[in-house]
Amino acid sequence: MSSSRKPQLRSVCRTAFAATSAALAGVLLAACGGGGGSSTGTQSGPVHIKVWAWYPQFKQVVAQFNKTHKDVQVDWVQAGVGQDEYTKLKTALKAGQGAPDVVMLEFQELPTIQLTKGLLDMGKYGANADKGNYVSWAWNQASDGDHVYAIPVDGGPMAMMYRADLFKKYNLKVPTTWAEYKEEAAKLHKADPSAYMTDFGSDETAAGWRQGLMWQAGSRPYKYSASKLPNIGVKLNDDNAKKVYDYWGDLVKNKLVDTASYATTDFYNGLGTGKYATYIAAGWGPGYLSSVAAKTSGKWRVAPLPQWTAGAGAQGDWGGSSFSVTSQTKHPKEATEVARELFGTSEAAWKIGIDQAYLFPLSNPILNGAYFKSKKYDFFGGQQINSVFVPAANGISTFDWSPFQDYAYNTDTSEVGKALQGQTAWSSVNDNVQQQVTSYAGKQGFKVSK
Known part of the structure; x- marks a missing residue:
């Protein structure tokens, strides 16, 4: 999704890039990515993963995930929409503390956050297995070779x-x-x-x-x-x-x-x-x-x-978002699981996303599934509008x-x-x-x- 929904259309981040040069100096000669902590396996009960996101009706999606996952639970925080969230994230990453385990990021923000080594390479925790689940142009924006820095969610x-x-x-x-x-x-x-x-x-x-x-x-x-x-x-x-x-x-x-x-x-x-x-x-x-x-x-x-x-x-394409795992997580395996499965190919989660949040799925099984493609919209006179949007999504070519x-x-x-x-x-x-x-x-x- 994009931060362009009511009350405002797609917001463009206005943060000055005074810190870009300093961040760049530290990582230009290294591959961008995050180290992250590792699960200790010593705590009792499920691992709790903090997620920042602003998707509409997201509370229901979180509830669906928590109901179907015994060992991992999501703690959702609405940390702001678009730039408000990004500002808090950049501040936390710079401070070395305070970032969530998983964060919602629009595609165009990924290179900027990645540049600061703020994102974990989820490819180390099995995320490459999801490559075929997503339209290729979105997966290319979320990854760099076998390095996976985001899991696509929705597009425009x-x-x-x-x-x-x-x-x-x-x-x-x-x-x-x-x-x-x-x-x-x-x-x-x-x-x-x-x-x-x-x-x-x-x-x-x-x-x-x-x-x-x-x-x-x-x-x-x-x-x-x-x-x-x-x-x-x-x-x-x-x-x-x-x-x-x-x-x-x-x-x-x-x-x-x-x-x-x-x-x-x-x-x-x-x-x-x-x-x-x-x-x-x-x-x-x-x-x-x-x-x-x-x-x-x-x-x-x-x-x-x-x-x-x-x-x-x-x-x-105009807009689109993803889930990334930050380099500050203490539970990279579980955080990657959350990023991959909050929406992923879950029909239950996507029914909420489609019917109530008007998200446009980038997950191939959902995007090309009969429910989404044949859905009729009263606002458009009963037209099956996704018979137009789905071919458009499948026809988008790579973009950096x-x-x-x-x-x-x-x-x-x-x-x-x-x-x-x-x-x-x-x-x-x-x-x-x-x-x-x-x-x-x-x-x-x-x-x-x-």
């Missing part, structure tokens, strides 16, 4: 949600390409100047949304492996990234899309009043949309993400994150903001971000290649 494959009633009213065609999307956007705005095809996520809470669109377009901004430190490839201004901002910049300039900040009243109202005819969303979006636009129930449908090349089937993702997201948001204000050309945004991020990375001790 992207698709297009649209108001079927508005499409019928304005005789709009459901677009299959981005060129068609632009054509239909112009047709809509001509018919009703107060309506927009969608909202362009320009603020920091939408940084992951913009990255997901570039992911789908074929951009791969980083080449990163902890085992190859201090080397990292950074290419934030490749042609595929540039075409995304050229495209959306043109839609903005022609007033075919709105530019309200995500996670604001204006944005929520746009989804709920018919101001926006589509919402380019993630697999967790159905739960979010049904919450903020409840009065529009039955009017929405889901279609595949428009393509840059007709029939290409390219996909992107960087250990300075927060800085990159914040820089991108700043440059996009300048373009919106007319202070810089949309065609220059990616180049400006590339220059600033590579400069920053070099100052932190990384050897950057393009």
